[in-house]
Amino acid sequence: MxxxxxxxxxxxxxxxxxxxxxxxxxxxxxxxxxxxxxxxSLKFVDTEQFQRLRDLKQLGLTYLVYPGxxxxxxxxxxxxxxxxxxxxxxxxxxxxxELGIDKFDIQTVKLAGLLHDVGHxxxxxxxxxxxxxKVLNNNKWSHEEMSLKMIDFLVDEHNIEIGSDVQKKVKEMxxxxxxxxxxTSLKEKRFLYDIVANGRNGIDVDKFDYIVRDSRACGxxxxxxxxxxxxxxxxIGDEICYRAKEYLTMHKLFSSRADLxxxxxxxxxxxxxxxxxxxxxTKANNHLDILSCIDDPAEYWKLDDSxxxxxxxxxxxxxxxxRDLILRIRRRDLYQFCNEFIVPKDQLEYFKDxxxxxxxxxxxxxxxxxxxxIVVSNVKIDMTRGxxxxxxxxxxxxxxxxxxxxxxxxxxISLLLPECYQDKIVRVYCKKPEKxxxxxxxxENFQVKNYGMKTQVHGTPQKKRQRK
Numbered sequence: 351m352x353x354x355x356x357x358x359x360x361x362x363x364x365x366x367x368x369x370x371x372x373x374x375x376x377x378x379x380x381x382x383x384x385x386x387x388x389x390x391s392l393k394f395v396d397t398e399q400f401q402r403l404r405d406l407k408q409l410g411l412t413y414l415v416y417p418g419x420x421x422x423x424x425x426x427x428x429x430x431x432x433x434x435x436x437x438x439x440x441x442x443x444x445x446x447x448e449l450g451i452d453k454f455d456i457q458t459v460k461l462a463g464l465l466h467d468v469g470h471x472x473x474x475x476x477x478x479x480x481x482x483x484k485v486l487n488n489n490k491w492s493h494e495e496m497s498l499k500m501i502d503f504l505v506d507e508h509n510i511e512i513g514s515d516v517q518k519k520v521k522e523m524x525x526x527x528x529x530x531x532x533x534t535s536l537k538e539k540r541f542l543y544d545i546v547a548n549g550r551n552g553i554d555v556d557k558f559d560y561i562v563r564d565s566r567a568c569g570x571x572x573x574x575x576x577x578x579x580x581x582x583x584x585x586i587g588d589e590i591c592y593r594a595k596e597y598l599t600m601h602k603l604f605s606s607r608a609d610l611x612x613x614x615x616x617x618x619x620x621x622x623x624x625x626x627x628x629x630x631x632t633k634a635n636n637h638l639d640i641l642s643c644i645d646d647p648a649e650y651w652k653l654d655d656s657x658x659x660x661x662x663x664x665x666x667x668x669x670x671x672x673r674d675l676i677l678r679i680r681r682r683d684l685y686q687f688c689n690e691f692i693v694p695k696d697q698l699e700y701f702k703d704x705x706x707x708x709x710x711x712x713x714x715x716x717x718x719x720x721x722x723x724i725v726v727s728n729v730k731i732d733m734t735r736g737x738x739x740x741x742x743x744x745x746x747x748x749x750x751x752x753x754x755x756x757x758x759x760x761x762x763i764s765l766l767l768p769e770c771y772q773d774k775i776v777r778v779y780c781k782k783p784e785k786x787x788x789x790x791x792x793x794e795n796f797q798v799k800n801y802g803m804k805t806q807v808h809g810t811p812q813k814k815r816q817r818k
Contacts, residue, residue: 377428381563385432390457391464393510395428398651399500400468403427405654409564410474411627414679415620416568423467426559430546433555434463437545437580445585455542458516462523462546463555468504469496471644472655473627480628482644485635491644494525494547503647523547527554540588550589551743552734553579553603561606568614574599574606586747586755594746597758604733604740611731612773621727622684622779627658630675634661637668685725685779688790691797693774698737703728704776704796709789712796717788724789725779732772739771 374386387395394400403424413419438459442451470493471477482491498521505512522537527547537543548554558576565572579600582593592600614620635641638657643649661669662676678684693701706724713719733740745755780789797803 379425379429379432381429381559381566382432385428387428387431388457388460390510390512391431391460393508394461394464394468394504397504397508399504399507399647400424400427400465402651402654403467403470405656406470406472406474407655408474408560409567409614410472410476410655411623412474412568412614412617412620414623415617416614418569419564419567419614421563421567423470426563427464427467429559429563430466430556431460431464433558433576433580434546435460437555437583438542440580440583441541441585441590449539449541449585451539454516455539458519458523459542459545461516461520465497465501465520466524466546466556467493467497469493469498469500469647469650471496472653472657473624476624476628480624481631484628484632485641492528494528496644496647496650497524499645500647500651503651507648527552527556541585541590544590552740553590553592553600553744557603557607561603561610564610564614565606570610570613572606572609574602576603579603584747584750586745586753589745589755591745591747591755593750594748594758597741597746600741600744608731608733616729616731616775618687618690618777619684621729621777622687623679625725625727625779626675626679626685630661630672631657633675634669634672637666685781686783686786688778688780688786689793690775690777691801693776694801695770697801698770698772698774701774704778709778709792709796712799713788713792714795717792719785719788719792723780723782723785725781727777727779729775729777730772731775735771737770737772 373389375392377385377387379385404422406423407413407419408421408423408426409419435456438451438456441449442456478491478493501517501521504510505517523543523546525547526543527549544550544554546554546556561572561574562576578596579592582596583590585591631640640653643653658676661672664673704726706721706726709724709726710719710721735743739760741760742757744757746758747755778789778793780786
């Protein structure tokens with residue numbers, strides 16, 4: 351599948367600074383076609399810190415299950431930069447004079463798209479969501495906050511001439527999606543903060559890019575097309591709204607994202623590999639002193655996916671346990687998936703994550719499971735708003751002469767749309783092949799004790815219960 355062409359994906363390149371080949375650099379992208387980098391953005395791209403993103407796979411270790419998933423944060427960042435520019439140019443063409451959009455707005459939106467992931471850690475979200483919580487003792491760390499530090503570092507380190515007001519606004523836009531929406535509601539031109547990281551309703555160009563890019567890399571077909579919302583959006587009351595006829599298109603955005611989480615990001619074997627590598631990183635942490643660099647941009651940018659090869663090829667005795675785990679991954683001797691169950695709908699609100707200790711307490715008399723034998727993965731898949739319908743946060747308009755915005759309820763569109771918007775899945779893995787049967791039995795007992803039933807989603811375990 352080639353890049354999306356101009357026949358199906360309208361381009362809004364009417365700004366001369368975007369198309370003047372004397373001052374822009376053209377890069378060909380396999381999703382968007384030709385991308386044009388403006389001079390200021392190019393100053394950030396042509397730094398070793400931004401080029402580091404080439405060495406961060408967008409989907410981390412997913413390529414060990416989906417071989418095509420080797421695309422990088424670098425190309426994703428260029429894609430978000432391009433879509434952010436397309437979005438603000440489209441709005442400027444349609445409503446620029448009434449909204450007061452200027453070159454300052456255009457530049458800041460584009461830079462926010464370009465730099466939103468410059469602080470990302472190795473191995474996609476594994477580093478931030480799985481590894482760091484195990485070694486930081488509940489101290490919070492986020493790649494968004496590191497992106498802000500990295501932007502300041504880039505500007506100072508490379509003497510990039512950028513106005514302090516531009517720099518400040520770019521940073522605000524990057525964290526807009528993770529902040530309380532009330533904190534940005536009073537800002538001038540609030541709609542600009544919804545383009546890259548939308549905390550208001552979750553529709554942003556970051557998702558537009560990774561849904562299409564990740565689906566393509568994994569050989570999956572996505573029914574979502576970002577050209578439709580881009581072409582029909584309109585700012586009403588300082589908010590980006592969409593034509594009512596595009597309701598199902600917006601639903602496909604969220605359902606496509608949920609499908610990717612289910613079939614790719616939280617694939618049972620992908621999670622097994624990630625769980626093993628998290629254990630390897632945790633065991634290697636003290637020797638490699640990984641934590642010493644996570645708050646210092648000058649050191650942090652040196653951290654990338656090559657840490658896996660660094661551990662794997664080291665001869666240090668302190669890294670032997672970590673090396674052995676990576677060797678098991680290479681030889682496909684993975685933590686054995688025992689089974690999973692989906693938390694019943696009526697239990698979602700009060701559900702607490704299952705721990706290895708919960709499974710151990712459910713083992714049969716005479717069994718000898720220990721906490722180090724088991725790993726539990728509590729997977730949450732939703733449509734960006736937990737158990738709520740994300741489309742309830744979106745405002746629509748009837749036609750292009752209307753100035754009225756309004757929400758739309760599902761039942762006015764179709765009775766086939768879902769009534770529940772979140773899955774919580776508990777998966778149990780066994781670290782030791784000889785104990786797979788015992789772990790599986792204990793997991794079944796746990797389900798019966800807590801939910802009055804047991805599941806065999808994937809049939810009986812591959813390895814039989816072994817006793818002496």
